[in-house]
Amino acid sequence: MSQLEFYTGLSAVWIAIAWVPYVLDRMLVRGISGAMANPSPNLAPQSDWAMRAKSAHVVAIQAFSAFAPLAILAVIRIPEDNYPNILATTFFIGIFAHYVIYALGIPVLRTLCFALAALSTLALGLRVLDLI
Secondary structure (H helix, E strand, O other): OHHHHHHHHHHHHHHHHOHHHHHHHHHHHHHHHHHHHOOOOOOOOHHHHHHHHHOOOOOHHHHHHHHHHHHHHHHHHHHOHHHHHHHHHHHHHHHHHHHHHHHHOOHHHHHHHHHHHHHHHHHHHHHOOOOO
């Protein structure tokens, strides 16, 4: 398994479980039945960190939807190229750090971490298209 495949898979697994912390907060704040209820103004609001984590999760899903097809194309088109391996690693580091830092409420660093993931996607796209 290449580093590209490993870190793309790890990104997918991370995004698949990133909902757990904010759902656990919802259960703690609203109780299990309140966590499973439809949204309503009567329910207790979630913790600020959990709302930020939920937003970071949405951002990760959106970012991964652009990165994953490019990773597949890289595996098919340029399997011997090491550059996509590095970009998959930096994408994972960026998107994972973005989630954690966003949940903690650190604004500037959060944006820089997202930029790392976004620029990794851009560079991968340019590499797949033979533009870099």
